Amino acid sequence: MFHIIKVRLYSLPIWAWQIMPIIIAAVLTTSAAYGALLGERYLNIANDLPGASTTYQLTLTTTINETLGSIEVQFCSNSPIVTIACTPSSGDVSGVVLQTQSGTSGFSIGSVNANTIILSRIPAVQPAGAMTFTFANAINPSTQGTFYGRLQTFASSNASGSPLDTGGLAMAILNSYTISTTVLPYLLFCAGETIPGFDCGQSNGNLINFGNLSTGATAIAQSQLLVATNAQNGYTIQVSGSSLTSGNFVVPPLSNASAAIPGEDQFGINLVANNLPAVGSNAQGPGIGGPATGYGLSNEFQFKNGSIIAESTGPSDYRKYTVSYIVNISPNQEPGVYSATLTYVGVGNF
């Protein structure tokens, strides 16, 4: 008895062609040697001047719940990548003080040197999320440019063992820049019969004509002065000149502030509003200052050559004065054409 034997071979080489493509996925993964990549992270420098002692505020975000015992922050001038040898930055964090922490708790500075800070605590579960630490007394690198930070978190309390999370930072040190300008000493002063508004360019008239003088009534007139200055000690306005003169004959000036009396020989001025007689007005404008002693009493007039008639104690915006003039003559005043030239001088006291 015999049988034809049919044998099915199962050895691999024969089966190979019978196997339709088997999809084998090559698994591409990042190396787990450095832990997971930290989420959002940044270092805010309060003062980024080279060499400045300042505050660093560090924020880092973990992406999963994990037992966390320490965080290492290392500052390097060459790269934020932990696998590349670190060239320490020229800054110095050896004297930092941990001021605040949020999003976590229990950390203190476990160890520190010129370019590395290790925050430590008793390992505890840290929920995924952002943590922020503020360090005082961090000293920036000494030159302008970019430097880097390397962040690693650990389950241990002394940054030993494999990191849980890793991430890099980049920061910039930058010189400040200066904005500058100059304000020159400033004095605006003008005189005229009238000055519209506060515009010296519009002032007009420099001749006052009292007309025929009479013993029965006070002759009046007025002119205006405009002043503004940034002088720290304010301004003064002086008047110089003589009283009304005709040859050898003078209308005597009032040497003290006095009322105007028709029939008496008088020449005087003031810088206020009057009603006896009705002439002049008080100072106007946004500036400061006022009539000086003897020139600020209503209905009283005087004239002293070289005297200060108005002043301020500090810088003043526009200030417009109206000068009131009065002339009275007695029956004994010699006839003639009387004239006077008055010079007003504004001085900024810088």
Add this chain to the structure above:
Amino acid sequence: MNKQKNKRVSSVLSGALATFMLLTGIAPILLGSQTVYAAELEPRYINMSDSTAGKAGVTYGVNFTTATAGVIEEVIVDFCNESGGSGGPIVGTTCTAPTGLSVANGGTVTATGVTGLNAGTWTAGDINGTTTFTLSNTSATTSVAAGTAVSFNITSMVNPTAEGTFYARVYTYAAPNTTYTATAPGSYTDDGGDALSTNATIDVTATVQETLTFCVYTGASCNATATSAAVPLGNQIGTSGIYVIDSSAVYTGAVNFTVSTNAINGGTIYLYGGTLTSGTNTIPALTTAGSITAGTADFGLYLSTLGTNVTASGGYGTATTAYYLNTAGGALAAISGPVNASVSTITYGVTASNTTVPGVYTASHQLVATPKF
């Protein structure tokens, strides 16, 4: 099924006997045990969604084409190692399950995407301690034609823990086989073997480091070696280098900053610094955004140009009606994402009043860039 197999055996035997009778004198053919095989499922293959050794939650896509027409109420997939020429895909031999392999990730066997078999509810299960997969439907009583492409996904696989090749034996049954063992698979309709492999992972690393370039300048371009930029305000007196302001106009000057970073979360540009100061005298800063009017002493700035991905923030504006200065320091601009050489311009404005005390006025300003990676 067994009758069919027996028929085949009988016809083989008959054929052999007839041959012998006709050809006398021919040496007898080797005697030995006879083995009868069902038809092969062909083509057939199993896709692995992930070949990482030990990986859980992997999907095996089982695909085959029926060779024999008939009712299929169960499919069994048995996973085995090969050893010494036995086991592996060889039907009827001892099956040693690959270490670590399971068809029941997390204790549950699941299968999806059943096509080619009868419609209805197919139940996934396991036997042999979760190393053998079963897919059954006792209501699948309609015959499946030969040459029908069948596929389903076992979504609850756990890969063997060792790297290397392992095998699967695939059987179709007209009725659920409740007594299946590897050495006694019972009466199946068709069968086939597949080879699978777990591999070591391929680690690919590529690192792009965090970057930041930040520069402040007043010239035509960023000069990294410049010690400090300077922004004079006013009209220059001749060529004296002295710039003068007064109450008659608003005077302006500008400084640029350039930022490049790959920070995916953008960042913030901060401005620190006070107002123009000369000794104890200052030109007041505009602490509420607004216009500067000639003759009303004020000092402020606005962002007259915004670079790519840069927007004004912290109360700063982008027009001459929005001069402003936060003398306590704070955000000036926001960066919305990675940028390359994004150039922005800060324009400063100032005017003096009639009472601004004379002097040289200066302010030192700093920009701080904080990228968020």
